[in-house]
Amino acid sequence: MRDRINRPRFPKRGAREAQESGLHYVRLEVAARLVRLPPARVRRYVRAGLVQPPRVEGRSPLFSEAELARLRRIRRLADDLGLNAAGVEVAVRLLDEIEALRAALGR
Numbered sequence: 001m002r003d004r005i006n007r008p009r010f011p012k013r014g015a016r017e018a019q020e021s022g023l024h025y026v027r028l029e030v031a032a033r034l035v036r037l038p039p040a041r042v043r044r045y046v047r048a049g050l051v052q053p054p055r056v057e058g059r060s061p062l063f064s065e066a067e068l069a070r071l072r073r074i075r076r077l078a079d080d081l082g083l084n085a086a087g088v089e090v091a092v093r094l095l096d097e098i099e100a101l102r103a104a105l106g107r
Contacts, residue, residue, distance in 0.1 A: 025055055025062035035071040044085070045074060050092050 028046075032039040045051045046061060051070055053061035063071075073095075077088050 025064055026068075028061055028063070031063040031068055031071065035068055035075055037071060037075055042071065045071070048085075048089055050074060050089060 026034065028042055029039050032042045035042075042051070046053065051063075051067050051074070053063050053067055055062040074088055074092060077083050077091050083091060
């Protein structure tokens with residue numbers, strides 16, 4: 001019987017394309033750990049549409065560095081400003097509108 005440690009690991013579906021393009025994607029649990037949020041809260045932000053993972057493998061969302069940065073911003077709004085979930089949602093949507101207006105103005 002082979003030991004689990006010595007078992008060869010095969011990349012998950014879609015991992016090769018991500019590596020070839022230079023993008024790195026992480027699963028929800030890893031993303032939550034990287035941004036220091038509980039996985040349930042990350043799932044809630046995904047359901048609310050505040051974070052939109054660009055890839056989904058099976059039923060599991062995969063997060064890129066852009067989504068991780070967005071999750072960090074959301075965590076700072078909640079932790080530093082003390083906003084609740086509804087406040088975070090309003091603040092993030094307003095910040096998105098500000099960024100879109102700045103981009104439209106060419107800044």
